[in-house]
Amino acid sequence: MPKFVMWGSYCQDVLEKRAPYRQAHLDGLAKQKESGVLVTIGPTTDVTKVFGIYEAEDEAIVRQLVEADPYWQNGIWTEYSVQEWIQAF
Secondary structure (H helix, E strand, C coil): CCEEEEEEEECCCHHHHCHHHHHHHHHHHHHHHHHCCEEEEEECCCCCEEEEEEECCCHHHHHHHHHHCHHHHCCCEEEEEEEEECCCC
């Protein structure tokens, strides 16, 4: 199955603004992980960027997952890009 890398950006004051949406966000990610589509995801240490790896049939599935996430829907993630990735090792 193809793998995809997602890079995104967080809004200003993310730690405060994400609070109302955090549990729903984490619950959704846990379901994605359990289903096998989400390999890993997390913020950079300065909490300005998010990085994720997905295994999905196509890029459209990854985009649907990102855009259904409470962080995207509520402006916590402000932009993102998805690229198909070839895992060499």
